[in-house]
Amino acid sequence: MSAPELDTLRSELLEAIARAPDLAKLEDLRVGALGKKGSVSALMLKLSELPPEARKDYGQAVNALKASVGEALEAKRAELAKEATAEKLASERADVTLPVREGPLAQGRIHPVSQVTDEITEIFADMGFSIAEGPDIETDFNNFTALNIPPEHPARQDHDTFYFEPGPDGTRAVLRTHTSPVQVRTMLAEKPPLRIIAPGRVYRCDSDQTHTPMFHQVEGLVIDEETHLGHLKWVLEEFCKAFFEVKQVKMRFRASHFPFTEPSMEVDIGYAKVGDGIRIGEGEEWLEILGCGMVHPNVLANVGLDPARYQGFAFGLGIDRLAMLKYGMPDLRAFFAGDLGWLKHYGFPPLAIPTLAAGLSS
Numbered sequence: 606m607s608a609p610e611l612d613t614l615r616s617e618l619l620e621a622i623a624r625a626p627d628l629a630k631l632e633d634l635r636v637g638a639l640g641k642k643g644s645v646s647a648l649m650l651k652l653s654e655l656p657p658e659a660r661k662d663y664g665q666a667v668n669a670l671k672a673s674v675g676e677a678l679e680a681k682r683a684e685l686a687k688e689a690t691a692e693k694l695a696s697e698r699a700d701v702t703l704p705v706r707e708g709p710l711a712q713g714r715i716h717p718v719s720q721v722t723d724e725i726t727e728i729f730a731d732m733g734f735s736i737a738e739g740p741d742i743e744t745d746f747n748n749f750t751a752l753n754i755p756p757e758h759p760a761r762q763d764h765d766t767f768y769f770e771p772g773p774d775g776t777r778a779v780l781r782t783h784t785s786p787v788q789v790r791t792m793l794a795e796k797p798p799l800r801i802i803a804p805g806r807v808y809r810c811d812s813d814q815t816h817t818p819m820f821h822q823v824e825g826l827v828i829d830e831e832t833h834l835g836h837l838k839w840v841l842e843e844f845c846k847a848f849f850e851v852k853q854v855k856m857r858f859r860a861s862h863f864p865f866t867e868p869s870m871e872v873d874i875g876y877a878k879v880g881d882g883i884r885i886g887e888g889e890e891w892l893e894i895l896g897c898g899m900v901h902p903n904v905l906a907n908v909g910l911d912p913a914r915y916q917g918f919a920f921g922l923g924i925d926r927l928a929m930l931k932y933g934m935p936d937l938r939a940f941f942a943g944d945l946g947w948l949k950h951y952g953f954p955p956l957a958i959p960t961l962a963a964g965l966s967s
């Protein structure tokens with residue numbers, strides 16, 4: 606190939622490179638010119654066909670062509686890459702004023718029982734109660750005997766207890782039938798004044814639309830030297846107003862019987878049926894939500910407290926009941942069916958943490 610022909614090839618290649626619209630086309634051009642079978646590489650192969658005296662000049666000319674095509678390719682590549690980056694930045698620009706997209710965290714749901722437990726805890730914490738805990742598997746002593754329910758006492762039958770096999774000492778552990786054994790644990794471990802609540806699971810061999818073999822209670826216990834029924838009523842009324850987020854509640858204290866309190870009461874709250882829902886604090890319907898009373902002197906004596914010096918009150922609230930009532934969930938069994946559709950509907954967003962300041966259920 607003569608020198609003018611080389612020049613023509615050069616200008617053709619340089620022009621094509623200058624016009625390359627994108628990196629892929631540029632790469633095609635590179636392969637077409639400098640690749641193994643490329644037009645420039647082919648010129649190099651011709652070297653051996655030339656007479657020896659012509660080879661030097663020809664070789665230099667082809668090398669110069671190769672170098673200038675290489676430089677042009679590199680310059681164009683840098684230019685196209687820069688353009689591509691600029692384009693990407695422009696098209697992927699984030700609009701920070703758009704609302705946040707829901708991540709997996711926001712899709713999870715808190716179970717209504719957990720949410721209502723947090724609401725209850727928040728209210729009692731605000732009144733100065735602390736949280737106490739006990740195990741689900743209890744001793745017969747804590748669940749019954751210390752609570753003034755001795756062996757052979759008829760109240761033992763009321764509870765449909767799940768018993769374990771007797772241990773070496775002949776006593777049988779139980780799945781606790783109420784949270785009241787946490788009263789015993791607390792009084793044995795700490796000195797009055799005491800002000801605790803104890804939320805947790807309890808078990809009774811029972812199952813229908815409003816009973817499940819496992820359900821949830823919150824125990825409350827206050828022990829001091831001058832505690833009376835007025836305190837109990839006030840605490841429960843304040844609790845109900847805060848929990849149902851109403852200014853007034855109708856409460857009915859009915860005489861009842863528990864072996865571990867004297868006097869004992871069951872508390873109903875008044876509500877009205879409005880369409881499908883219910884309204885708390887008005888109307889003529891009543892629903893039982895808790896049992897309570899003044900701690901029985903025998904219980905105090907059983908845990909080594911002097912009944913002549915200390916008294917107090919206790920209460921036991923059904924958490925699941927409160928949840929059904931507040932959030933209008935008709936079937937208790939659905940609570941424990943593990944149905945994701947139900948949980949999506951009735952569950953709470955994970956960051957909706959109940960606080961008194963921000964509103965418990967807002």
Ligand code: PHE
Nearest residue numbers: 783785896897898919920921
């Ligand atoms: N433990 C009782 C129950 O499960 C409720 C209760 C608790 C009653 C504390 C009085 C005092 O039915």
